[in-house]
Amino acid sequence: MKTKIYLDDLRTPTSDNWIVVRDYYEFVEKIKELGLENIDLISLDHDLGNTAIEEYYDNVVTKYKLNYKNIKEKTGLDCAKWLIEKYYNENPDRLEMNRSDKKKKNINFPEVYVHSANPIGAHNIMGYINNFYKNEGQKQSCERVKVSHT
Numbered sequence: 001m002k003t004k005i006y007l008d009d010l011r012t013p014t015s016d017n018w019i020v021v022r023d024y025y026e027f028v029e030k031i032k033e034l035g036l037e038n039i040d041l042i043s044l045d046h047d048l049g050n051t052a053i054e055e056y057y058d059n060v061v062t063k064y065k066l067n068y069k070n071i072k073e074k075t076g077l078d079c080a081k082w083l084i085e086k087y088y089n090e091n092p093d094r095l096e097m098n099r100s101d102k103k104k105k106n107i108n109f110p111e112v113y114v115h116s117a118n119p120i121g122a123h124n125i126m127g128y129i130n131n132f133y134k135n136e137g138q139k140q141s142c143e144r145v146k147v148s149h150t
Helices: 024-034 050-063 076-090 099-104 119-135
Strands: 003-007 018-021 039-044 111-114
Touching (some): 003 024, 018 024, 050 119, 076 111, 076 119, 111 119
Parallel strands (some): 003 039, 039 111
C-alpha cells in the first residue's frame, strides 16, 4: 500500500492516514527514505516557518504580494521543485522524450495537492506542478484542497 505525505509546519491532519513532515528537510528525507514509487499522494503547505508567516501577514494579506526575498526558510514551492528534480534525476530518459511519446507512457509520480492558506504561494506551487504534468503529457491535476486538521 502506498503512503500519503502531508507537509505543514503547524497543522496536523485529523485522519491518521498521513505521514506528517514539518519542513523542507524532513520532506526531502522522508521522500528519499520511502522512494517516489511508494508515495500515492502529497499535500503541500507553502509557508513553513516564521518569516514565511510574517510575509503572509505583512504583504500577502494586506498588499496581495509575495516577496520570496523576505522568506528565510524553504517553502512548499522549494519542496515541489526538489520533488520534480528528483523525478528527473531518477528518470533522465524523460527529458529526451517528446510530449506525444510521454503521453503514451504514464509517469510514476505521486498525485500532488496544495492545502496552503496562502493564495499566492498555493498558486505558485500548483502552477509549478501542473506545468510539470503538462510537459510530461499528463493531466494537470494539482489543485488547492482542504484537508481536515487540528
